[in-house]
Amino acid sequence: MKISQFNALPVIVSSLLIMQGAEAGQWSIGVSALVTPKPYRGYQNRVFPMPVVNYVSDDFHFHTLLVGYNLWRTQQNQLSVIALYSPLNFKPQESDDQRMKLLDRRRSTVMAGFSYAHHAAWGSLRSTLTVDTLRQSTGWVGDIAYIRRYQSGAWMVVPGIGVNWNSANQNQYYFGVAHHEARRSGFAAYKPSDSWSPYAEVMINYRINANWAAFFTGRYTRLASEIKNSPMVDHTFSGMLWTGITYHF
Secondary structure, three states: OOOOHHHHHHHHHHHHHHHOOOOOOEEEEEEEEEEOOOOEOOOOOOEEEEEEEEEEOOOEEEEOOEEEEEEEEOOOEEEEEEEEEEOOOEOHHHOOOOOHHHOOOEOOEEEEEEEEEEEEOOEEEEEEEEEEOOOOOOOEEEEEEEEOOEEEOOEEEEEEEEEEEEOHHHHHHHHOEOHHHHHHHOOOOEOOOOEEEEEEEEEEEEEOOOOEEEEEEEEEEEOOHHHHOOOOEOOOEEEEEEEEEEEEO
């Protein structure tokens, strides 16, 4: 499964939003479909089936690709230590561009760090800071967003705006072109610095009945110049659409 790093974390955070009001000890399982444009040159858009598995207790939560433990939790604040699978990778043979086929592979990893959310009448602030624990990139990824929840009967709509930060090491591993790759491929060598990519998102949840719910999540990310200027990238934006149905018990 190849999911853009700009989208993997929002998908997981959206799952957290869906379950935010769940009672302690509640499980939910479901099925979903995910589509996300790839920023890499020569990659085709694909639809990926994805199972959904969520569990929430007073201190522990599990959300498909993320596990977390609450260090501090009140009605307005939640600080957690988290670990998540980041499936961003690049396989040269899967690109239609012949030059891309001559680059090195970039591998998926496990990120770990902290998440913090503050909830108030005017909305919520959501933030995460994680580091590559498997030392594929040795990079850091941060995210901060403002979101506002609107509830009407069985419907919940949560729009938001935010910004994603990648450290220089993160960008260099996934979007940089080393000198030995440049000699093989014909691309110019490229060494990006850290970057800030703004985005807008919306999450919609519909409670069908006491046990069943349907959800939709979408995000549009404007890629930072440090990323879109990479010879590996032929997009100015990244995005994500994720929809599915869950059963709560």
